Amino acid sequence: MKKVIYALILPLVVVSGLVFANREIKNETSKKSIAKPLTAAEMKAGRERWEATPDGIKFKEWEASPAGKKVYAAEANIRKHLTDSTNMEAVVTSLSLPPGSRLGFGVMAKINGDDYIVKFDAEKSQLEQLHSLKVNDKLILRSHNVSHAPKYAYPIVSGDYVERDSKIIYKRAPRKGGC
Numbered sequence: 001m002k003k004v005i006y007a008l009i010l011p012l013v014v015v016s017g018l019v020f021a022n023r024e025i026k027n028e029t030s031k032k033s034i035a036k037p038l039t040a041a042e043m044k045a046g047r048e049r050w051e052a053t054p055d056g057i058k059f060k061e062w063e064a065s066p067a068g069k070k071v072y073a074a075e076a077n078i079r080k081h082l083t084d085s086t087n088m089e090a091v092v093t094s095l096s097l098p099p100g101s102r103l104g105f106g107v108m109a110k111i112n113g114d115d116y117i118v119k120f121d122a123e124k125s126q127l128e129q130l131h132s133l134k135v136n137d138k139l140i141l142r143s144h145n146v147s148h149a150p151k152y153a154y155p156i157v158s159g160d161y162v163e164r165d166s167k168i169i170y171k172r173a174p175r176k177g178g179c
Contacts (some may be wrong), residue, residue, distance in 0.1 A: 059150060071153070075146050077111075078146065082143055088111050088143070089141075090138070090139045092106045092107050093135065094108035095107055095134075095137065096115070097106075098152060099121075100151070103117065103119045103156065115154050116154075117154045117155070117156045117157065118143075119142065119151060138164065140164075141157070141161070142159075145157070146157070159172070
């Protein structure tokens with residue numbers, strides 16, 4: 001009887017030892033994988049390396065071109081609204097984005113006399129109200145981010161909050177599990 005008990009306990013001890021040892025190895029690797037943030041000099045060196053690549057050269061040429069300057073001027077036109085997260089009046093000019101765009105759902109809008117792409121990261125429940133937009137609808141728009149790409153002749157505004165006729169039709173959901 002004692003031999004049977006020892007025969008059952010011995011594999012249990014061996015397996016629990018292996019499981020415990022494996023857990024410690026995983027904990028050690030997760031501690032090592034945390035990367036240090038880059039210093040300003042490292043970021044500058046990385047940017048300079050990228051600017052020497054063919055893509056970087058094309059981007060710099062685009063920035064210096066009239067189209068790039070126009071996009072940057074339009075961004076500067078709404079920069080104060082973005083930093084303060086204040087309301088901007090927008091008029092929908094087109095319900096479709098430029099051909100070949102891969103930005104998801106969005107519309108073309110005129111804000112302060114300049115054309116912009118307004119993109120939304122909408123959930124399915126919010127898409128119905130956004131699909132009800134029509135050309136020449138007047139919107140109150142809030143955003144915190146504007147971006148650009150040489151592929152597009154317009155700045156890309158990420159919509160955070162959209163109001164039409166004093167009714168909220170879109171409000172960006174906060175990110176889950178992050179800041």
